[in-house]
Amino acid sequence: MQSADAGFLLGPWAAAHLLRVEDALSRWVTADVPVGQAHGAPADLVQAMRYAVLDGGKRLRPLLVLGACESVQGDAAAALRAACAVELIHAYSLVHDDMPCMDNDVLRRGKPTVHVQFGEASALLAGDALQALAFELLTPEEGDVAPAVQARLCRLLARAAGSAGMAVGQAIDLASVGRPLSEQQLRDMHQRKTGALLRGSVLMGAACGPGDPAQWQALSDFGSAIGLAFQVVDDVLDVTADSATLGKTAGKDAQADKPTYVSVLGLERSRRYARELLDAACTALEQARLAHPAPLRALAHMVVDRSH
């Protein structure tokens, strides 16, 4: 354990950063439109967007961005924008993923899903608008985020969200229902579906710093390991936790006949695999020789040890 870890507690660090993230999201998830104009439709759209984003979620991705930024002593203002942008992408993907033509889920973060609450058309539009807003947050016209950092953040986010990352992972997921997948195919799917955005979060945080190539690679490895660990743990929790603890419908994947780590590896091997990935993540962190690795290390432990 490096000296920077001595006495580090995730709780107070996360609490302070979560306050900043929640405050920023609440200020930024809005529309540049006078409310009440044109039958209040803009207000409705913003309401659906805010419902999808605020008052819920573990904010793991924003914390990874902020932790990675601190680990390389990067620009905190840029990282706050990146943290919120990646959370908007995550939120939009949940809104669309829950829709009847996809997973048809009615419960999310303990609340009715957006399409249940606002209707399908509003859910579709709110998701679309959240994706655009993510890139808007990354490209402020005024302020102190350097244009080169803005461009780098947009690049990382677009790749993590798009046809090499999350969107194609979703497509593989859809096409896999009822089909047996090898462990390698399952890993490929999850590395794209959830892993790409988690790794992207770490890299976006790192992109707010000076950009040492060796650190970059090690942080990329760290992000890949915890990205995969997150999904393995998700699959374990899907069969071991109840809906109230999860805040979403438990047992859903098994019901939908979706391949999961538990169905491919079994429960015990899945748990062991999650620990191995945690070890790999911590090893990568050590190799990175970061100024402040403690928050990232604590976040990696949280990913594997969480109960929901």
Add this chain to the structure above:
Amino acid sequence: MQSADAGFLLGPWAAAHLLRVEDALSRWVTADVPVGQAHGAPADLVQAMRYAVLDGGKRLRPLLVLGACESVQGDAAAALRAACAVELIHAYSLVHDDMPCMDNDVLRRGKPTVHVQFGEASALLAGDALQALAFELLTPEEGDVAPAVQARLCRLLARAAGSAGMAVGQAIDLASVGRPLSEQQLRDMHQRKTGALLRGSVLMGAACGPGDPAQWQALSDFGSAIGLAFQVVDDVLDVTADSATLGKTAGKDAQADKPTYVSVLGLERSRRYARELLDAACTALEQARLAHPAPLRALAHMVVDRSH
């Protein structure tokens, strides 16, 4: 008429530029995934994305980007990326707009809509992936597009597409079915729904150049005028053209009891309004004192005089 217009013919100019745009779209709308992997789902997603984008469409937005870039003698490589990016945003908006929970349309550009051809889930994902890809195109890691230009293009596109532009325009449109709108409310809706992306196209082209403030304002006015003119003409064509000519279902808006310029102003006043907007656009162009205004002027005429 300025001297730069002498002998200018839109046809050859547009044909040459369309070739570049079609070629670039075909190269860029793809996925960074080995085809055939994991049940070919990535290939399916890319197929839906290509179906939505290629072999169809007037490419008005790309031509506006390229015309605006030429008018300010901007960077042609950056403009080609911007031209394709804005077309991807347009294409994704059509895919989502046609879905059953929105307009429920089955015909687009003379072909079955994406959700009819590939299913709703694939249409949803393909649209999402196209939006992400647009921002990916704007932020190449290597090449000669300056980071500051990349950031500016992302900013303009995100604003035009998002909760101050297209997405909120769609929300107003949805909320307006069966309700009377004043002319001002109708204009506000269309300025967002279609106008923001058309004006954004002009500004993105201008952003590839040196950025003279007076020219910028004049081009913004030009973009606003033709953005609105486009919609007025669309509403006129919806009642005067047939489905075969339009390549989409004619009379749809009237059937759906949506307010249109024709329903608010009547057919003749709508036609006259389109000419007035064309005049305003041409006046703005003259005020801009551009190096090469001819392509933009010709495109403005095309917007108003088109038959589909």
